[in-house]
Amino acid sequence: MKLPNLNWVNQDSPYLQQYREGFRLLSFSGEMEDTFNRYHIAVVLVRMRWALLVALLLMLLFVVLDALSLPEAVRNQTLAIRLGLMSPMLLFCWLATYNRALRPHLQLIGGATSLAEGLGVAGIIWVARQHEFPLPYEGIILITVFFYFLTGLRFVTAALCGWLTFFAYLLVEVLSGLPGEVLLYNAVFLGSANLIGCFGCYFLEYATRQNFLAQGLLQDLAEKDFLTGLLNRRAFSERAERSWRQAQREEQPIALVMMDVDYFKRYNDHYGHAAGDAALRAVAEVIGRYARRPLDSTARYGGEEFVGLWYGLAEADILPILETLRCEIEALGLVHTQSDVAPVVTLSIGLAWLVPQTHQSLEDGLRLADVALYLAKEQGRNRVVSKRGANRQP
Template sequence: MHMKPPSRTKHRNTLRERFAKLLPPLTFAEPLESQYRNWHTDHVRERVKYTMLPAMGLLLIVSMAGGPFRELRAALFAPDQMVIVDVLRFGVLLPTCTAMLLVTYTKLYSRWLTFAAPAVALLQSLCIVACDLLMHRQGYSLSSVLPMLVLSAYMLFGMMQGQATITATAIVVAYGLAGWVAGLNTGQRLFDLAMTSVALVLGFFFHYSFSRTQRLNWFRNMMLTDSVHRDALTNIGNRRMFDAHIDRLWNQAIRTRAPLALLLVDLDHFKAFNDHAGHQAGDHCLARVAEAIAQSARRPLDVAARYGGEEFVVLLFDVKRDRVEELCREMHSNLAALQIPHPASSVGPYVTVSIGAACVEPQAGRNHDGLIQLADEALYAAKEGGRNRTVVMDREYATLKTGAFRVPRKRERTEAA
């Protein structure tokens, strides 16, 4: 019998599967991966802050300071090389060190670390490789520093596994190519390149092991937190989760100057629904409405939660008023498509909601209580306007006095329940 040889595609798939068993990929399915990356960026900030200042400070002192450091540079480089050295000092090292320190210690951190870290690490490493080539003319070498540079890509800048590996590999390749182009093919140079490659491999496996453990611990904590912060009836976030999330998001919005939006969603005449259809039907209705509302909070930092009773809340990060209005229209449309009968409603034959939305730009010195109050004011206006509608408020935030609620409004809300 003639047997066909296995196809190349099947062989490649087999190799890929074996490699995946040896080194499982460090990634989650969305939206967990985005949530983890945001957590990782915040989590490593303290470590980056404590390592970046001495590292960048020492590099600036060695490359810029006078006195013995000027004499050291004069001994390491020939006089006709000093123009190139000055270009590297003032054109690469000084701006990259300054940029990295600014990103690390200012509000630029959250948005720019993932871009600045690999760029700075690679530029500074290329600069040091160039200095190593120049120093060979005087009989000196920075070969002992190169393994440290490779390891710093994994340890110093707080980069993810992929970024760190690409950056470290680029450093090793640049070091090897620079020596080959310059004709430095001595045994010592090849040995130095081999030691730098060993540092690349060791750094990769250490960082991989550390990252995998960190991801597993984060996922376990997420599962534990999710069970505590999830509403059992509707399967979305509960009030405890919302309170914790809005506190974190408010502070992040202040740091990044991003607008926040809060939607308070209340089922119209829900008490009458329960009285007419029974509490089991009411629970089923709440679960279906929650599922429709949650469709508006799909981005990693957005959240939908049950605020209490028949009231839900949607918190949206970095979103403008026109997008909020569009989401509210979609919410009304999604709920109308469910066509949940509500014979006891004075608004229409099906279950409807009233939405109060608040759009603000968080500022230092104010807290999120004002955001919640403004959304509550908008919800009251929506109910006053006939229900089954949306009212959006934003400019009112400037004159809002936090904690000042109208007394009649509380009574009206209680009666409407």
Template structure:
């Protein structure tokens, strides 16, 4: 996926920061890495399920071929390894992809299964060697290709499985006393398959991480305000609609704040638009610090106006939050000599406090908060006014 024009993205975006810092070691920052884990699982889950079922089918076909072509002393242990070890491990991993708790650990589970399958195939080749049956070692190359390109394993897990399988094969052939000339050629081709697989898997994961960042940057462009990094108005309205329905079902109160920077036009006229943008960023930073619970959110509503929603909060708590916001902006000490409210940048806050009902649309909360904001401005600004529904 092509990255959007980076100048359009908010410069504080974690996706942009990660893109600029790079990830050549295929590792993001901690929070971003956890998000990528979820993204990778969601993207590859269906493919992993089908790959596992295909592997089960092919292993069954090989077992049938073994049963038809091998003498009994070789056939019985080989078929037992295929159907008693490898196939159950594949099916167990396939089953785990349908359980949410296990899916979170799919790389670990899949890596363990892949390694067990690789070692199982090495054991099959070793069993045939022990009985002087000419079973080709090339089956291991098929297994290694599966590790790197079909199993949905990422670079580290796939490489560990591929190279441990290679070492297991080398150890087995040394124990069996394979002639050096033959062993060198076999190991060379097996190692080459690992090198090709490792390089290919690295670039596949790198591309997957690029796609993840591109999607994140596009989502930022669609949902975030480019200046402040807060949600934009459209995204806030969508979020509010969902939160409003949830609050109505659970019958818990919500508070909606309309926030306006006092005499901001005068600030822009006096200091210039560049300084005005920096002031808005700092105000947004204060607002964001007080909306960190999972269901609380703040957004830039337009111009110098902001809006916020706090979910399941008491009236006393929301009054305290509003005062913390007002005081926090004032304590930024951004000089504003043109303001009639104070000598520094301040905000006025209108609060709507209510418990949603099925017959009350969420727009009512915003209307009520707007009325409260008007009263705060009429009363001299640099203050918060709260209104309850019906009062």
């Protein structure tokens, strides 16, 4: 996926910061790696299911082929490996892709399965060599290609499985007394398959990580306000709507807050738009720090107006938070000689606190917060005014 124009992306975006840091070692920092792990599982899940299903069908085909063509001594031990180890591991891994609880562990499960398949093939070759049966070694190359490119394994896991299988095969052939010149050619071919697999798997994961960052940057472009880095109005509405419905189901209180920078037009006219933008960024940074919980959110609603939602807080808890926020904005000390309220930039805050009822909508709550904001301005600005919903829990 092509990266968007980086000049359009909010410069505080964690996706942009990660892109600039780079990821040549195929690792992101902190929570970004956890987010990528979830993304990667979603990307490879369908491919992994089909690859494992095809592998299971091929395994059954080899079982039939072994049963029809191998001498009894070789056949019995070979079938024991295929049916006792390799097939059950493939089946378990395939079923794990349908279990949500196991999906976070699919790299580990897939890696264990791939290693079991590789060691299983090495074991079959060992059985054949012990009975002096001329079983071709190319099966080990097939299994190598399988887990590098088809199972959705990431580079480190796939490379570990590939090279462990390689050394297991070499050990089998050395212990079996394979002639040196034959062993050399076989080792070169299998080693080359691993090298090709490593390069291919590395660049596949690198491209996947690039796509992940590109999607994150595009999402930031779609959801974040370019100037302040807060959510934009559309993204806030979507998230607030989900929180509103959850609050209705769980009968939890919602605090909807409308905030307005006092006399901001005068500030812009007097100090210029560049200073106005810097002031909005400073105010937004403070506001954003007060909404860190998963169901809380803040956004730039338009111009100098901001909006916020806090989930599950009592009115007695949210009021001190908003008062502290207001004080912190004033404490920024952004000189505003054109304000009739204070010599610095200040914020008026309107709070609507309510337990959403089934007949109420998010728009009803926002209208109530807007009324509270109007009252805050009417009463002199630079203050918090609260309005309670008509229907609320005691």
